[in-house]
Amino acid sequence: MRTCFLFLIMSLLASNLWAASVLNVDIYGPGQTRVNLFLAPPLPREQAGSLAIIPDNAPEQLQRRIQANCAFLPFFKILAPQDIVGGPSSGGYVGKNIDFNKFRLSRADVLVTAAWARAGALGEVELRAYEVYNGRLIVGKGYSLLSSQQIPEAAARFCADLMEALTGHGDFFRSNLAFVKKEGARKQIYMSTAQGLNVQKITNLDGICVSPAWSHDGQKLAFVFLDKRRHNLCVWDRRTRNLVREHLPGNTLIAPAFTNDGSVAITLDIGGNPDIYRLAPNFRIAGPIVQNWGIDIGPDFDRSGRKMVFVSNRLGNPHIFIKDLASGNVRRVSMTGKYNTGPSISPDGSQVVFAQMMSGGRHKLFLVDLASGYERQLTFGPGSDEDPTWSPDGYFIAFSSDRTGPNQIYLTTKHGDEPILIPTGPGVSTSPAWGKL
């Protein structure tokens, strides 16, 4: 009995001593949120081959396109050839032939190799991304290119796959932005990829087009068209390229949005003051979603269609509110500032971004996490940032800003990364709307 007791004491002491000699450290978050990416110079697939036989300088073009794509991703830092110890060449394009040591020494985290072979009118290219630390292949794809016109497409696809392998979301490079461009006295709707490529004009109407909004499947675009006489609701179908124009009752039509089942919600003033109504597929008014003595505008729905954010001045000044469509419960989202507008809810319904007017009349973007209520400023600096819209992966936020002069579309992330310009051509671009594909 006594020996048992003693033994217990001894083991307790011993374990105490042992425990005391281990130091516990918690590290929250890496010191850098950008990993170092290096694009090795392209190589011919055959050992004895040469890149010179590939026409149009395609390897070089593809290299530049991939680099430009990666520059949009705030989690990559592109290393320059002179950063690589012992020269930029990789020694091979497949893992077992690559000299990873030099890239490890140069602190590269991801290495991309390109191997070309002449085929048909242009060629075939194999693109591989490796994790430098352990030589693991992250993603590898082959593309057959018929002409150099397809180079941007191949680059976008590879970067989408790379981003998907790293983050689980590749949609950025597969998505489209709609926006409004000013043309003299008129305003038209345009569309481009999320990086500003393939800018296309969608409307050629005699009047002013405002407030574009995509349907959840990315196939339809709704917007308001103001002609000389009245306000119209327009819906454009991407597949058929068909434009439907509807007159709705009342004097004003403001900012449509699609619900998850494809029906349109829009602000009408048929009740005397602007409220949000749901429309049936034939554009007849199906019923009110938000009806209040105040002004309620600017709805935006999450992917599930259960939550809707909107702007209301029911408490005096314009603030952002959220309505749970199942329970009908409405609660306030924006707690700071005196003038909050332009809300957009993330596809998963967890965060809301909006524009708050600061002193001097400029607007800055703010982000609220709905679960915790934590609200913080997302954009800083000169100019006015407005009309934020979430990307389908819930990571990027596009907005319109005049920080460098006339309004342009910029891209930031939910972490408030430094905004970069999405080039959409000369002139003023505003009101970005982000579709899925």
Add this chain to the structure above:
Amino acid sequence: MRVNLERRTYEVDLIGVAHKGKAGAKRATSGPAKAEQRKAAPKIPDVTPAPAQKKPEKKALPEKVVPEKTALPLTTNATKEAPPKPEAKKEAVAKPQKAEAKKAAKVEKKQTKEDILAAALGDAKKTAATEEKAPPQTGDALADALASVERDVSGQGKGTAGDGTAEDGPGEGDSTGSLADWYAGQVQKAIRENWRFPRFSNVVLATTVELRLSRGGEILSSRIINGSGRVDFDASILRAIEDTKILPPVPEDVGDTVVATFYNTENQ
């Protein structure tokens, strides 16, 4: 999904020199002092005192202005028992002091709020509020002054007890307190600098790694005890450790084994 915004209660990092100075500021209190302070405030939790201390003081000031003459001998008696610093504040002019007390109360509230469980703060506010409301104005200036001084004294007692606050850190042994924590901070800083990983995940990833160090701080070996399930996350951590190679020399009473847990989220 919600992740990096979850509040976590964790021990306060007391790195380096103890804070000097203002009453109610966080201090690494020594063992015996703590015990004494704990005795002084048995009922009220350690956290309350900082706001509570300032509020009674604030309240005392306006009352003192009126019965100043009669109250003086009493206040000086009382202050002999109380620690010298708050007394010095009282003897200065009423108005600027009030403002200062208000400001200090706000600052303290901010500091303590970060370290204490929300519930405790709620209690603190309640007790402070009740203390403020407490004084029944009997109309007798002398009695009122006495009562307010009494409150002050007891408030201060709690006040100084407050400074150890919520952190009882790695056990109660204060000897392991500062130095080990300081070294932990150094390890954290050194490895973090070399650690690169993108911020895009909505999921919390955590990996635990055991490091063995030489006395000089060289990292002799590292092995993953608990992986996160994501190859690239674990690889980025091992790489950061490899790139770090050497840490500051290990202090004498700190062991040569470090167990580091890496999270992909900031602690907000």
